[in-house]
C-alpha cells in the first residue's frame with residue numbers, strides 16, 4: 384500500500400480538537416454560510432466524527448421539546464456525558480407572535496464545558512437546513528460531544544428531515560392528540576423510534592400512550608424495533624430517565640441488529656448525492672451563463688427549433704467537456 388504522511392491539520396481543525404469553543408462556534412457559522420474556505424478543516428475533521436449518539440427530538444410547536452431537552456441535559460450531565468445541543472428554530476411566520484410567546488430557551492449551565500448549545504435558523508440556508516444541521520452535528524461529534532440532541536419542529540413536511548441526521552428519533556406529542564394525528568399521518572409516525580407523550584400532568588396522557596402503543600404494534604415485523612412509548616412531564620419532572628433508557632435501548636438495538644452500519648451508509652449516500660447535486664447545479668448554471676454557444680442553444684429552444692431535451696443533452700455535454 385502506498386503510505387503517505389498524513390496532511391497537516393488545518394489550524395481551525397486543530398483548535399476544535401484541542402477543545403477551543405470559539406473556534407468551534409466560528410467553524411459552525413462558516414459551515415452554515417457554506418463558506419468554502421473552511422472545507423479543508425471540515426474534511427479533516429470528518430475522520431474524527433462518527434462516535435456520538437445523535438438524538439432527534441421533533442414534534443409539533445409547543446409540545447415541550449425544549450423543556451425535555453433541558454431535563455435530558457441535566458440527566459446526561461449527571462451521567463457525566465458531554466452533550467451538544469442543536470436547536471433548529473422554526474423562524475416561521477409565527478415567530479414573534481403569541482404562539483411562541485411561552486417557549487423555553489435553552490441555556491448552558493454557567494461554566495459547564497461539557498455542554499455546547501447552538502441554535503440555527505430553519506430558513507435561509509444555502510444548501511438547505513438538513514445539510515447545515517448534519518455538518519454542525521458532525522463538528523460537535525468531532526469536538527468530543529458524546530450525545531448530541533437536535534430539536535426540530537416536525538410537521539412531516541418539514542425541510543429538516545431529522546431522521547436523516549439522528550440515530551434515534553424521538554417524536555414528542557401531548558395528551559390530546561387531535562391535530563397531531565394528522566401530522567403523524569404526514570410522516571412523523573414512521574420516523575419515531577421512541578414516542579414521548581409529554582405534559583403527562585394533564586388529563587388524557589394514559590389514553591394517548593395506549594393509543595400510540597396500539598399503533599406501534601401494528602405492522603412491525605418480528606425482530607424489528609418496536610417504538611417505545613414513554614410518558615413524561617417537565618412540571619414536575621417525570622419520566623426523563625425512562626426516556627433516556629428508551630433511547631439507549633434503541634441505540635443498543637442498532638448495534639445488536641447490525642442496522643447501524645446500513646443506516647449510516649444510506650444517509651451518507653443521500654448526503655453525497657446532495658453534495659454532487661449542489662455542485663452540478665452550480666456548474667450548470669455557470670456554464671449556461673458564460674457560454675455563448677449555450678445561449679444560442681437556448682435561443683433555438685425558444686424559437687421551437689430544438690426541444691428542451693436536446694438542449695439539456697447539450698448543456699450536460701458542455702459541462703462534461705474538459706476545459
Ligand SMILES: Nc1nc2c(ncn2[C@@H]2O[C@H](COP(=O)(O)OP(=O)(O)OP(=O)(O)O)[C@@H](O)[C@H]2O)c(=O)[nH]1
Nearest residue numbers: 444445446447448449450485486487582616617618
Ligand atoms: N403542563 C405542562 N406544560 C409543559 C410541560 N412541558 C412544557 N410545558 C410548557 O409548554 C410550553 C412550551 O414548552 P417548550 O419546551 O418551549 O416547547 P417546544 O416544543 O420546545 O416549543 P417550540 O420550540 O416553540 O415548538 C411552555 O410554556 C412550557 O412551560 C409539561 O410537562 N406539562
Ligand SMILES: [Mg+2]
Nearest residue numbers: 448449486487
Ligand atoms: Mg423549543
